[in-house]
């Protein structure tokens with residue numbers, strides 16, 4: 001672990017620590033120094049960080065490996081949200097199954113599974129069917145993923161209509177709450193944070209400890225070298241693409257109970273995730289993980305701060321971009337960035 | 341007389357790897373100076389420090405007695421330092437003529453004239469045509485650089501350098517990757533430039549015949565450091581260079597004797 | 598000799614000359630063909646903007662504005678190799694600044710209009726230059742994303758700013774009669790045509806100039822351009838600044854035609870449109886951006902009203918227009934690997950070589 005931090009440079013770690021420290025201080029100030037509100041702000045920030053991470057992880061690996069900014073990544077998040085919503089709410093939807101599981105919690109788990117699988121399948125199709133013929137022409141792949149993102153959005157609008165849905169089926173896990181400094185917080189959200197952290201650790205282990213992970217990391221450094229070693233880089237591309245899209249769809253699935261299913265989910269999360277991976281430093285997975293935490297916490301702190309009537313919500317909506325611009329001015333290649 | 345080019349304790353480290361380590365050399369004006377050494381010795385990195393592509397970790401570079409360590413890449417061209425690249429480094433989708441014309445234009449005063457057609461500024465076009473003629477590419481002036489064969493790209497690389505008419509030429513393996521029967525032609529071109537006089541050439545070259553016959557001085561590098569320096573005769577006779585290095589690397593006739 | 602030059606000029610430029618003449622006559626030709634007046638229908642002393650000729654002029658004005666936006670983007674992206682994701686900001690600011698000056702300063706309309714246009718030019722130039730300077734250490738994707746961040750912040754700001762009507766935006770009502778789209782659309786048509794043609798000629802001259810040669814050198818290989826003695830930063834700033842000003846002017850035309858300004862003008866989708874139309878038309882070609890912009894605008898107009906019936910199933914194309922747009926992107930990218938003009942040039946070259 002320590003070794004991996006060395007090439008990133010001491011500046012990366014120091015800047016990240018200082019940045020997160022500053023955000024925490026700001027959050028404390030925004031919470032009017034009330035421990036309860038501060039704790040809730042932190043938890044909301046972490047929650048957002050985990051959702052961002054689920055979209056950004058795929059974005060980051062795909063960019064590192066293939067030099068494509070996958071504009072469709074947000075679309076997979078949105079699709080995951082809609083599919084999960086639909087299966088759990090049998091009356092609202094277009095997907096004819098789901099009703100046969102009567103226990104809502106089980107149905108929810110099943111729905112997330114379906115969403116993840118659909119995400120994986122569509123990711124596979126996108127890479128194999130459309131991107132592969134354009135291999136080596138990154139610019140055109142960018143246009144293509146953009147075209148696909150429009151198609152995904154339009155398909156969702158066609159199937160579910162343009163107006164937002166809010167979650168109505170009450171799951172026991174959603175109702176449960178716990179108190180921290182006498183302030184209530186939903187157990188389900190804590191559960192999502194834990195799951196996000198687990199996945200973060202899981203992907204890190206996958207990248208560091210397994211053979212395929214080492215190939216992926218080597219590929220991010222230098223794809224030509226890896227294929228020169230006789231490894232089938234394209235199969236690795238497909239795998240990473242599939243995995244990345246599955247993670248995004250999974251993220252949409254777990255987030256839909258509190259975010260609701262709306263057409264704008266995709267673009268909101270796409271933009272914020274782009275901010276995350278660039279601020280973290282392109283091509284660095286640690287950077288993406290740290291970047292999600294920075295953006296998530298900063299965003300939540302700013303939202304808390306904007307709750308004061310004299311501030312207004314402008315700053316809160318701007319915060320991912322504001323953080324991004326700030327970091328790039330301090331470190332032109334992002335927190336953990338390398339030459340690219 | 342002050343040397344045209346001088347380095348003092350020049351050092352460049354990439355992370356833990358010290359690619360150029362405490363190199364101090366002097367190049368006399370008007371001379372042809374070879375830098376040789378095995379792969380990875382740090383020759384290209386040294387050139388990158390000389391032309392301003394890299395900032396040194398420590399040490400200084402002097403040009404005609406003036407400290408140019410902090411002069412950026414693009415200004416060094418204006419001082420009369422020109423460089424060719426070991427790895428083909430052209431403007432691939434521009435025509436051969438455009439590639440060379442750009443080099444001629446760079447040092448002039450018309451760069452920001454935005455309403456003049458570049459192709460009608462006669463002096464640059466003429467200079468470019470002249471450089472193309474020297475290297476023998478005049479017949480291919482209007483094809484994109486990317487479609488030239490490798491040998492043609494090497495010639496173009498040289499023509500770009502000549503069009504700017506630098507006083508100090510840094511040639512990094514000008515024949516790299518060329519078929520051996522094409523090498524003499526290119527070396528003749530370089531020889532012709534040298535015989536025009538008034539120019540100083542620093543050249544990295546693996547062909548020992550060329551180095552021994554055409555150069556005034558030789559610097560031998562190994563593992564980032566200067567192993568030896570002297571006239572071809574001195575280097576040829578240097579026991580250390582011979583034993584440790586020249587013999588096995590270049591299989592110099594007589595080195596094993 | 599002079600005559601020789603003239604015939605050479607005519608021979609190489611005839612297609613542009615014919616197009617210009619057609620575009621100048623266009624309102625009258627359409628008016629004559631559809632038996633409607635390009636000046637609109639007279640009611641008392643006013644003219645009401647209705648009829649086919651007026652309708653088709655609006656479409657062309659739209660195409661002109663969009664083409665200027667795409668051409669300016671192509672100058673940066675296609676000729677200089679600088680990818681920006683923030684170009685919509687200049688388009689939107691063009692509209693907002695003009696609107697703020699004409700609606701909110703209380704100056705007489707003519708003066709306010711001229712002041713507004715001047716302000717757009719100055720602010721776009723300063724902002725373009727400023728972003729270029731602030732980001733001079735940023736390269737490639739980092740620059741692109743930084744511009745995206747700045748432009749998104751501007752969008753969010755105007756979306757919430759009460760003075761400009763927040764999300765709803767505001768109407769552009771006090772503009773001089775002579776360029777008011779609701780009273781003299783034909784004048785707006787000729788002004789836009791002039792901007793369009795001027796931009797085309799200007800970019801062609803610029804790209805063929807010594808500075809343009811350096812732009813292309815930067816696109817091809819920035820480090821080598823520096824090595825032969827160009828201070829590439831200056832040329833990139835020049836390209837970015839010119840593109841920003843042209844983007845702002847395109848926004849002015851768009852706002853004048855729509856007579857309404859809102860945050861949607863700042864939406865990143867305008868940047869993406871510009872990027873995609875450049876790529877679809879042909880990166881680094883002169884006519885590609887125009888082809889991309891007019892092709893997509895016309896497709897939008899023609900298909901929006903159309904319906905397709907397959908058996909008993911009737912599909913309203915207008916409703917699925919964006920879906921079709923997405924499919925068009927995907928297909929064009931797969932079929933025309935170098936954009937339309939780029940693929941055409943390559944084919945032509947292949948046939949003339951034989």
Ligand SMILES: Nc1ncnc2c1ncn2[C@@H]1O[C@H](COP(=O)(O)OP(=O)(O)OP(=O)(O)O)[C@@H](O)[C@H]1O
Nearest residue numbers: 354357359377378379380381382383384385386426
């Ligand atoms: N940009 C760089 N980043 C990291 N290491 C580098 C970089 N450039 C060169 N090196 C390393 O520095 C060392 C010296 O390389 P250099 O290219 O200068 O050798 P050279 O003498 O030119 O070799 P050759 O004869 O193969 O051209 C090598 O180990 C190389 O891997």
Ligand SMILES: [Mg+2]
Nearest residue numbers: 383384385426
């Ligand atoms: Mg070398």
